[in-house]
Amino acid sequence: MGKTLSEKIIARAAGRESVVPDEIVTVEVDVAMIHDSGGPRRYWDTMREMDVGVWDPSKLVVIADHYVPAKDVAAAEILQLTREFVEFYDIPRFHEAEGIAHTVMIEKGYVRPGMLYVGGDSHSLTGGAVGSFTVGMGSTDMLGVVTTGETWLRVPHTIRVVLDGALPRGVAAKDLILTMIGDHTMAGGLYKSLEFHGSGIAAMGIEERSVLSNMCAEIGAKAGIVPADDVTRAYFAERGIDVEPPYPASDPDASFSETWTYRGQEIEPVVARPHRHDDVVPVSSETGTSIDRAYIGACTGAKYEDLAMAAEVLRGRTVAQGVLLQVAPASRAALQKAMETGVAAVLMEAGAHILPTGCGACPGIGTGILGPGEVCISTTSRNAKGRMGSPDSEVYLASPYGVAAAAVAGRIVDPRDLLQEVAA
Amino acid sequence: MIEGTAWKFGDNVDTDVIIPGQYLILPADEAAEHVMAGIRPGFADEVSEGDVIVGGTNFGTGSSRESAPKAIKAAGIEAVVAESFARIFFRNCINVGLAPVECPRASEIEEGQTVRVDVDNGRVEVVDTGEVYEAVPLPEEIADILEAGGLVPTLKERFSS
Numbered sequence: 219m220g221k222t223l224s225e226k227i228i229a230r231a232a233g234r235e236s237v238v239p240d241e242i243v244t245v246e247v248d249v250a251m252i253h254d255s256g257g258p259r260r261y262w263d264t265m266r267e268m269d270v271g272v273w274d275p276s277k278l279v280v281i282a283d284h285y286v287p288a289k290d291v292a293a294a295e296i297l298q299l300t301r302e303f304v305e306f307y308d309i310p311r312f313h314e315a316e317g318i319a320h321t322v323m324i325e326k327g328y329v330r331p332g333m334l335y336v337g338g339d340s341h342s343l344t345g346g347a348v349g350s351f352t353v354g355m356g357s358t359d360m361l362g363v364v365t366t367g368e369t370w371l372r373v374p375h376t377i378r379v380v381l382d383g384a385l386p387r388g389v390a391a392k393d394l395i396l397t398m399i400g401d402h403t404m405a406g407g408l409y410k411s412l413e414f415h416g417s418g419i420a421a422m423g424i425e426e427r428s429v430l431s432n433m434c435a436e437i438g439a440k441a442g443i444v445p446a447d448d449v450t451r452a453y454f455a456e457r458g459i460d461v462e463p464p465y466p467a468s469d470p471d472a473s474f475s476e477t478w479t480y481r482g483q484e485i486e487p488v489v490a491r492p493h494r495h496d497d498v499v500p501v502s503s504e505t506g507t508s509i510d511r512a513y514i515g516a517c518t519g520a521k522y523e524d525l526a527m528a529a530e531v532l533r534g535r536t537v538a539q540g541v542l543l544q545v546a547p548a549s550r551a552a553l554q555k556a557m558e559t560g561v562a563a564v565l566m567e568a569g570a571h572i573l574p575t576g577c578g579a580c581p582g583i584g585t586g587i588l589g590p591g592e593v594c595i596s597t598t599s600r601n602a603k604g605r606m607g608s609p610d611s612e613v614y615l616a617s618p619y620g621v622a623a624a625a626v627a628g629r630i631v632d633p634r635d636l637l638q639e640v641a642a
Numbered sequence: 643m644i645e646g647t648a649w650k651f652g653d654n655v656d657t658d659v660i661i662p663g664q665y666l667i668l669p670a671d672e673a674a675e676h677v678m679a680g681i682r683p684g685f686a687d688e689v690s691e692g693d694v695i696v697g698g699t700n701f702g703t704g705s706s707r708e709s710a711p712k713a714i715k716a717a718g719i720e721a722v723v724a725e726s727f728a729r730i731f732f733r734n735c736i737n738v739g740l741a742p743v744e745c746p747r748a749s750e751i752e753e754g755q756t757v758r759v760d761v762d763n764g765r766v767e768v769v770d771t772g773e774v775y776e777a778v779p780l781p782e783e784i785a786d787i788l789e790a791g792g793l794v795p796t797l798k799e800r801f802s803s
């Protein structure tokens with residue numbers, strides 16, 4: 219019986235010939251990531267108490283993204299402690315205010331095809347966009363990883379997700395993953411690994427793929443993986459990193475527990491309604507709902523491609539009266555590219571308020587959060603009550619096209635209508 | 643063996659309602675006074691040491707905050723029996739020493755019944771009726787961590803030997 223890509227990566231990391239779903243194995247991780255919020259401040263004391271250091275500083279990446287820029291003294295202290303940790307253990311790969319962890323891990327090539335990568339954050343799954351088996355964990359688990367380089371894993375069953383044909387204009391990976399979550403609920407992929415295939419996926423760039431792997435967390439999955447291909451190779455080649463075929467892949471006769479098939483042409487713009495990310499409806503059912511805030515941010519929705527999608531809609535238009543459009547780029551590299559290509563100018567001219575790069579309002583702890591009664595449409599990944607600020611605020615999740623279109627109209631509209639006007 | 647009163651909750655109980663964000667700043671024992679504040683305010687005053695939470699599917703979904711299982715444990719609850727768990731929550735339970743018991747028929751257990759939970763053998767018995775529900779036994783590697791009281795004591799032992 220053939221093996222899935224997830225099974226192969228886990229077996230290699232466990233030093234085993236092969237593994238089967240549901241068995242528990244101990245793996246050695248290839249790379250680990252911790253950030254300012256769930257990282258050193260949670261367990262550095264315990265490490266000192268145990269008199270133990272970082273298992274391998276060259277395999278650990280530390281990123282300060284949740285509390286940058288510090289909005290108060292408590293945040294500044296968290297950042298200080300993070301820096302002290304990095305200095306104390308001499309960790310070479312540390313990035314503060316350079317971008318959101320999950321975006322930076324891919325941009326810098328810290329996560330690569332075939333790796334077993336463990337991150338101290340539920341959206342670490344994002345790394346799966348480049349063909350790595352990536353899982354997210356809580357802070358005590360990360361204490362174990364940081365001090366031993368090992369952790370236990372239950373080998374997941376793999377669901378094969380096929381996207382037949384490219385997504386139409388004005389429809390993004392965000393619409394596909396929200397559609398999947400709506401169809402299968404937030405628990406539909408519980409403990410599973412989702413492996414993405416099909417011509418529609420082959421046509422996507424790495425950043426769009428990373429929206430899929432990122433939001434596999436929102437369907438309960440353990441991992442979301444897009445096997446590496448020539449697109450992955452080209453992405454890394456641009457960064458001076460060699461990724462050569464044959465790429466790590468599932469065997470042709472691998473056994474998948476289910477197959478979910480979608481036709482690219484049939485995917486349409488959708489929104490997830492407050493306060494559940496699996497309450498997903500076509501944008502047409504919410505057309506007319508007025509909004510106060512449009513937020514383009516997070517690892518999910520503010521990489522360069524996301525900003526470019528928003529600019530496509532915003533070019534030559536301005537934000538509606540009474541609406542605040544905020545853009546918090548997912549990384550400095552994303553903002554820099556947007557400046558080079560003119561995308562940033564389009565956003566500015568439309569009236570966007572550009573926030574510093576970082577998690578910002580997404581987890582409700584940075585800047586730009588929502589007050590009571592405010593209604594926001596957002597490119598982020600979660601809309602649980604109070605996620606982006608006041609428990610009395612409301613968040614609709616949508617693609618960058620959908621958020622930009624709502625910013626212009628002052629209410630939820632079908633972004634394809636605006637894109638058509640541009641074309642006409 | 644754990645024996646106590648069953649407290650029932652539904653599907654997709656989010657860590658945000660188990661311990662709302664505003665209490666995250668509190669130490670675990672104080673946070674415990676607010677456990678389940680987002681779904682059943684006053685819960686902490688009703689439970690007794692050794693009681694059991696019974697949930698539906700995807701228990702502990704959402705943010706990976708460890709304060710959720712910590713607060714449940716500090717409130718005196720010794721086991722969470724649910725049809726299924728959100729995976730990070732499941733791991734966090736083990737790591738803080740709270741038993742997560744995966745029991746496919748958990749929804750048949752009624753509020754207020756006395757339940758006896760055998761974590762090692764994967765059995766949940768309703769004492770009032772004698773009904774026994776199968777649960778998924780914990781694999782040895784994981785049961786060992788739970789038995790040691792969580793991952794920190796396990797690591798301490800590893801590094802001291």
Ligand code: SF4
Pocket residue numbers: 284318319320339341515516517518576577578580581598599
């Ligand atoms: S941007 Fe949001 S989803 Fe991404 S890492 Fe930060 S808090 Fe998490």
